[in-house]
Amino acid sequence: MEVLHYLLEGFGTALAPENLMYALIGCFLGTLIGALPGLGPANGVAIMIPLAFTLGLRPETALIMLTSVYAGAMYGGRISSILLNIPGDEPAMMTCLDGYPMARKGKAAEALALSALASFIGSLVATVGLILLAPILARFALSFGPAEYFALFILAFATLGGVTGKNPVKSALAAAIGLAIATIGIDLSTGTQRYTFDVLELFEGVDFIVAIVGLFAISELLLFIEDHHGSAPRAGVIVNRLALSFRSVLQILPTSIRGGLLGFIAGVLPGAGASLGSFVSYTLEKKLVGAKGCFGEGDPRGVAAPEAGNNGAASGALVPMLTLGIPGSGTTAVLLAMLVSFNITPGPMMFTQHADIVWGVIAALLVGNILLLLLNIPLVGIFVKLLSVPPRYLMPVVTMVAFVGVYSISHSAFDLFFMVAFGVLGYIFRKADIPLVPVILGMLLGPEMEKNLRHVLQIHDGDWTMLWDSGLSLGLWGVALAGLVLPVLLGARLRRRMRPSLQD
Template identity: 65%
Template sequence: MEMFGNLADGFAIALTWQNLLLALLGCFLGTIMGALPGLGPSNGVAILIPLAFTMGLGATPSLILLTSVYYGAMYGGRISSILLNIPGDEPAMMTCLDGHPMAKKGLAGEALSLSGIASFVGAFFATWGLILLAPQLVKIALLFGPAEYFALFALAFMTLGGVSSTNQAKSAFAAALGLGLATIGVDTQTGVPRFTFGEVHLYDGLDFLVAIVGLFALSEVFIFLENRHGGSDAEGKKITVGKLYPPMSMIKQTAPTMLRTSFLGFLAGVLPGAGASLGSFISYSMEKRLVDKEGTFGTGDPRGVAAPEAGNNAAAGGALVPMLALGVPGSGTTAVLLAVLLALNITPGPLLFTQNPDVVWGLIAALFIANFMLLAMNIPMVGLFTRVLMIPSRILMPIVAMVSFVGIYGISGSTFDLLVMIGFGVMGWVLRKLDVPLVPIILGTLLGNAMENNLRRAVTIDNGDWWTLVDSPLSIGLWAIAIIGFVLPLIIGARVKAKMHARRDEEGSISD
């Protein structure tokens, strides 16, 4: 079994003191970031990238740190959902529906520990899914030529809007804006400067890390300033956790739910354009339809807590599959993780598995380890994280802003980059007000150059014949999925989205 050999190698890489410490740190920070409303997985990971980068961590340690943050945020989001009825991040939205009623009934501790176990189950099975599915996807991806890659990138952009945005025109706008930003700088094929307006700083192109931190983290600060939302959401509310272990009967009752929704969530995560929010949404909806015979969902049914938590953690793992195997992320946070790889000069996609197996398998092993750490942190130590909710945002947000600046300044030491970041922060704020999704912009700036290069390579190989883009069955298939993925939400998407976004706030623009 080649797979187990690889996994054993992965554990050998992950089980060093440095990597274990980084995983622990990532889990801890991630849980905090997930728990705090206003800091979600994508902006949490975003502000840490420059730091991981400037601290001189290698590829595997950086990825271990940041994916631990990602998994941790998926765990942490539930804490404020349950205790305060305010989702700590968008995927935790559905957890409010039954989690908060449970807390009101005096079962807060049970709800927290049960959702911790559900998160563990979801993430555990999703990591196995990643191991089994990613190598198969790699085999398909190895058949891809430039034309197929171009179609694949188009597919990623066209399906991204499907569920994450309420308006397809706006997600197309965002994708085009991101791709346009990526074309700034010296053209990699011919060496002519494009859209630089003579500004020397722009010759290297815009640094996508600057764009990400500005769009995600800094725009959040502006949102808080605009609403003058300076207090903590926990102010004036009494948080009592109570008993920390769920009764065995409750675990037994919810076990089938957890298993079903882990599978469903994983699938939702693998699909392009979906991500963890959709994973928790469809998990909850399906379970409600399947087992809610007495109409107890929404009134504090433990199954209604287990379903979305297993679903969103499984989706988080599933979303790593296309990111690692194809180099095309399907959600906000995996897009940010892709930025990490690109910043470290590692090209994700099929070749990653053959050229850098240590990165892939070390990461997978670290995910298993992080998952156990998170389980340990999130059940006995959950009281610690509930105290984090008391930090008022008038103290938190200045820290977020300053850490963002430090990270970007640390990379380049240039004032110009800081000004560009402020520009992106303002742009992110305006676009969020207008309900334009930010994830396609990020994906555009990340993938723009690769997309253009594949287009040009494909057409050049065929002596300038543009029909080469659609002359293999694979690329026709990809284009067909892309078009269906773009058109289908226009027809049937309105209903699902109305339901899914009924509870969302401005965080929707950076949804994951």
């Protein structure tokens, strides 16, 4: 009953006219961002953060808008996958396998409508899971001490390979750089300057928003300038009139529910993410259907399964972020930075200190899913036309939003130069295939990680063994070790299995 009471209060926040308007704007812009190949939800949310500050939004309104952008981008990734055979982001790759063949058969509108419906069901299932699981996990996390929190941060870094899908060595290097950046400024414990080089603007450290916008938005612009060949996307398929039968809806219903459940589990697990949710949902459905299906040739269930999976994972990834302060995906790492910039610390205490924001966001997810379903089916034609806008017209708008937004936060020209510097760093990292998310995660978690480490050592007179003295902290260290080692072992095993088939 307590959860129901808080949820009803959350609906009061989410359905406030201003919040509802920004949720609608976020859903529309998120769908557009997701449909544009290459941007993806993390870039989309990073681009929209300066706009939230420019508009002077309250924390709950800003977070509702950004989570709507996040959800919309997960929906929108299917549009270019189905119509152009170009995934809008990594989780949408699996949708190409059956979505594009359906479009080639003249069923583009049906594929788009079914994928929107599957996304809605998957998100709805996962949001219900978020409502049920998040308060339980938050109460459990209240028993954490500084040693347990330090072990939890280690767990977050140990599972970075799953979040980024990159080389674990490069992920570790990026995380180390993020942690190093987090130490810049005046040490609050000793009052000494660290890596400030007597630059006054660095005394308070590096602003998260400046770093995020530079690493994501500016580096994207630099990559575009380098490529400069995308004046128009390649020709796709013609979208026919929608003729959706009740039978086809019933056919994908159990698929979408299964995909939503699997995606939610993948999202809750730190390091798993939407890509795993999409892949597992598609693989399981293909095995369940077996010879009765035509997967890879345009089976509607092959469109519904990955869409339900990746949208379920998007909601699931909010569970560790809200309850533990540990992002479950790259996009939730960006959302975490948004909360920190508002002086709100995600974690178990957030459910008591900022219950209106937490439950407002959860209720907004439910409302946003309905808005996205209502937007995505009738407005498919508009999104398809927007796909034909040359990127050379879109990128200057993105850049302008980034510069105006960052300047409006601090009114400092130094931050603009710093943002460009982070953009160049992000460009170099992306060319070297070094993931950006660990850098942000290191910057976000570094100060709290250092504070908890110092707390443990001060209480126990410098005894390092107290970091794994309790059963809970020891368990977290064990899970962290497994999260670090198992992906490497499983990846090596998978490569050995694939080698003979490739040779054949």
